[in-house]
Amino acid sequence: MKKLVLTLTLAIAALLSFAQIPQTFSYQGVVRDAESKIVAEKPITVNVQILQGTDEGTEVYAETHEVTTNANGLMTFELGSKNAEDFAKIDWSNAPYFVKTVAEFDGKQISGVTPLLAVPYALYAAKAGSADVDLSGYATKDEIPNVEGLASENYVNEKVAAIEIPEVDLSNYYPKTDVDALLAELNAKIAKLDLQLNPPESGVIEFAFSVSAEKQIYFSKGNLQYQASTGTWRFAEHQYDIIGDDNANISSTNSGWIDLFGWGTSGYNGKNPYMTSTGSDYGDGYNDIAGTNYDWGVYNAISNGGNQAGQWRTLTTDEWYYVINTRTNASSKYGVASVNGVNGLILLPDEWTLPEGIVFTSGVANDGRIEYYSTVNSYTANEWAKMEANGAVFLPAAGLRVESNMIDVGFIGNYWSSSYYDGLNAFCLSFCSDFASKGMGGRIAGYSVRLVQEVE
Secondary structure, X not given: OEEOOOOHHHHHHHHHOEOOOOOOEEEEEEOEOOOOOEOOOOEEEXXXXXXXXXXXXXXXXXXXXXXXXXXXXXXXXEEXXXXXXXXXXXXXXXXXXXXXXXXXXXXXXXXXXXXXXXOOHHHHHXXXXXXXXXXXOEEEHHHOOOOOOOOOHHHHHHHHHOOOOOOOOOOOEEEHHHHHHHHHXXXXXXXXXXXXXXXXXXXXXXXXXEOOOOOEEEEEOOOEEEEOOOOEEEEOOOOOOOOHHHHHHOOOOOOOOEOOEOOOOOOHHHOOOOOOOOOOOOOOOOOOOOOOOOOHHHHOOOOOOOOOOOOOEOOOHHHHHHHHHHOOOHHHOEEEEEEOOEEEEEEOOOOOOOOOOOOOOOEOOOOOOOOHHHHHOEEOHHHHHHHHHOOOEEEEOOOEEEOOEEEOOOOOEEEEEEEEOOOOEEEEEEXXXXXXXXXXXXXXXXXXXXXXXXOO
């Protein structure tokens, strides 16, 4: 039987969710399948047992819930709500107890056992001869969890040593509010650990490119894309992916994706990625966007690129020029090509090893024929995977957009820099089959964006 995965924060959070007698408590868990993928927005039947002694111990209570997981795979139900009379008969002083769940959905059955890290304090207090003392705001010492690697026994003791004990003889109890604060701190540590163990997709191609004598960068794994209907930014799944003529559907409500943007249209200060204009009103109109919120990578969280703002940036025009013309052996480290049927420009990292069985010819054509892309370097998706594994970067020739009109898709590539030129224009990297160099274009035009991160 497959395992039902529940997070550590679940077990801790459940400790302090008790109501007054007759009691229930909230139970929450994240459901994942055998491949650790979240089971989201799914109706689930959950059979629950409370076991005493061990995770295979004696059943003291059972109930069934019909729940639906949310978008994050979280299921929630009130344990004890289906049969309050039997639930009230549980002798909580006879710990330990375990919650066994068997979840059924789509013909599958997965199960898991979660320990109750503490005896429910209010229930236990009712059976401990303290009926004349209101203990609803207190937790027993046993209920303060010791999470291995996060909180030692000394750490817990230090935290509770300063807690003021009421004058009544409650030496075995601590105020619930102080325990809440402790558990919140532990949960924060757990969340940080979970992020370290399960980091979001970085979106980085981890091969270094020099952009100056002192600085190197990593390229993102694909061109920047945007969906207006959800406000979502992402990197293309493959380096050779382009939206092409569908960029003509640009609008504030478009449910498709676009990958050609006016200069500085990060969404900051009303300069939105779905803008079309015949004027020169992109960016702030007077300055570079480098290091400002007009830069797409500075202002936005990229969903498959770390999903936090401020992690990326756009190259300056001098940095693009350095990659193409100035770094060591620069002329041998770029060349036009066709990858999986898409034309574009290949850039090779500073440290490059040509994969066995692959041929690469650097440079560009002499006559500007579109056929030259595939004539000189033509790679299947499998062949490109070998190049990519050694750090090759591909900039597809995605054409350009003027308002809602598409031009030269598959023939010309224009990639914005963060460098301002004048009241109408900004600098870019521009290429076709017979040249690759620093160029400039009208800021209102839709060009490609490829973001980078600096090598630490």
